[in-house]
Amino acid sequence: MTEIEAQALRLPDGQRAVLAAHLLDSLPAVLHDDDGGIAEAMLRDAELDRDPSAGMTLEEFKAAFDR
Known part of the structure; x- marks a missing residue:
């Protein structure tokens, strides 16, 4: 190998x-979700609604991705 x-x-x-x-x-x-990940996406969306600081901006994402 x-x-x-x-x-x-x-x-x-x-x-x-x-x-x-x-x-x-x-x-x-x-990873296989019966609903194609919809339930997970809805959970994450609800988390962001409760606490917007849990997310990141596009610029923060790009910076983290470049690391």
């Missing part, structure tokens, strides 16, 4: 992305 990983890391970015997508698509769904 280590050798396969080393070979994959030598691929150009585009080919690595395609390979990663294929590998992820080959895995069974780890």
Whole structure:
């Protein structure tokens, strides 16, 4: 597996992305909600209604994502 990983890391970015997508698509769904995540989204929305400071701005999200 280590050798396969080393070979994959030598691929150009585009080919690595395609390979990663294929590998992820080959895995069974780890998180599967019967409602497609609607209940979770509604819970999070209600949390933000109760406490808006629990959320983050788009700029905060981008900064956290860049880290």
